[in-house]
Amino acid sequence: MSEVIAGVEVPDTEAVAEATRLVRDTTSPLIYHHSRRVFFFSEMHAHRLGVTPDPELLYLTAMFHDTGLVTPFSEVEQRFEVDGADHARRFLLDRGFSPAAADTVWTAIALHTTPGIPGRMGPEIATTHLGVLTEILGFGLDDLNTDQIAAIVAAHPRGDFKNEFLLAYFEGQKNRPETTNGTVNSDVLEHFLPDLRRTTTVERIVGSAWPS
Numbered sequence: 001m002s003e004v005i006a007g008v009e010v011p012d013t014e015a016v017a018e019a020t021r022l023v024r025d026t027t028s029p030l031i032y033h034h035s036r037r038v039f040f041f042s043e044m045h046a047h048r049l050g051v052t053p054d055p056e057l058l059y060l061t062a063m064f065h066d067t068g069l070v071t072p073f074s075e076v077e078q079r080f081e082v083d084g085a086d087h088a089r090r091f092l093l094d095r096g097f098s099p100a101a102a103d104t105v106w107t108a109i110a111l112h113t114t115p116g117i118p119g120r121m122g123p124e125i126a127t128t129h130l131g132v133l134t135e136i137l138g139f140g141l142d143d144l145n146t147d148q149i150a151a152i153v154a155a156h157p158r159g160d161f162k163n164e165f166l167l168a169y170f171e172g173q174k175n176r177p178e179t180t181n182g183t184v185n186s187d188v189l190e191h192f193l194p195d196l197r198r199t200t201t202v203e204r205i206v207g208s209a210w211p212s
Contacts, residue, residue: 007148008040015060015092019059019060023035023067028168030164031067034161035066036062037135037158038065038135039062041131043058043127044144044148045127045130046123046127048140054124057108061109062131064087066080067083067088068084069169069171074086077176079110079180080172080179080185084109084110085107088109104124104125105124108125108128112132113183170189177196177198178198181198186198
């Protein structure tokens with residue numbers, strides 16, 4: 001029987017069940033509940049906008065979107081979003097999903113913190129971004145059903161989410177500060193490491209190998 005929270009149905013597939021177990025067992029309760037809330041909020045935004053993302057792909061995207069904060073994908077130092085996207089793509093391809101489906105999930109995760117772009121893309125990518133914005137910044141809360149929001153938070157409590165997530169966000173990136181250049185993630189590192197001195201884009205241009 002499918003799981004339904006706040007009128008939103010969790011896809012009843014083997015991949016969904018396996019991803020749920022994997023994220024629950026390999027991340028923290030904070031990340032697990034956060035990821036589940038992102039799925040439900042993403043579905044609510046899809047309903048509000050009248051778009052129909054593939055619910056299985058949307059769920060897998062939500063569950064893997066922050067796994068890169070916990071487990072780097074490889075020895076290559078890269079943005080945590082790309083780590084999470086790589087985890088998800090490997091998961092999907094290993095389970096027989098099409099390359100197109102895996103690429104959709106990869107793109108949605110890789111861009112989920114990027115302003116201005118995902119909202120112009122396909123429904124899985126756009127609604128994931130909106131779900132993350134609602135979860136992290138409270139974006140669009142006034143446009144969503146308050147009873148549904150309450151039911152989702154009751155099933156997946158936030159607790160002291162703001163402070164705990166910021167700390168987890170920092171811990172997942174503190175050893176790779178250069179990967180945050182040009183992203184919203186640099187704000188988090190600079191908050192916890194006020195003496196951090198990142199190389200600016202201006203410095204990169206002026207200091208390039210070109211003579212002029």
